[in-house]
């Protein structure tokens with residue numbers, strides 16, 4: 001599983017539980033600080049099936065067709081080049097794999113409905129979330 005914009009690792013650690021010991025989670029973040037923090041957190045939590053990599057989600061440090069699932073929580077919406085992000089997601093996913101971008105789609109829908117999200121204030125989105133496959 002690949003987590004775009006992994007920050008301090010919170011979502012990657014949840015994903016690591018889901019993939020089990022035989023699976024692996026790659027977290028990508030563009031700041032040294034977050035990568036270092038995530039590595040320290042993984043050590044503290046004794047989680048060994050995560051691999052945090054420095055990089056941008058528009059140019060992922062991941063090989064072609066390397067992952068089964070891509071997740072991203074509250075990061076794709078930050079990218080100024082979403083088209084590059086989706087090309088990279090397509091490149092790194094193996095054929096038939098799934099992608100989940102919860103916050104991106106929810107916020108895109110909510111943006112049309114609420115000025116509050118423009119100031120990045122969390123709001124409830126009435127639309128159901130449908131994963132893209």
Ligand SMILES: C[S@@+](CC[C@H](N)C(=O)[O-])C[C@H]1O[C@@H](n2cnc3c(N)ncnc32)[C@H](O)[C@@H]1O
Pocket residue numbers: 004005006007008009010011028029030031034055056057058072073074075078079
């Ligand atoms: C709101 S945090 C989300 C962290 C993580 N998903 C979580 O829930 O713990 C956003 C993270 O995305 C990273 N980020 C933002 N834009 C990025 C980009 N274009 N490429 C890589 N990382 C990015 C930031 O450095 C930050 O750590």
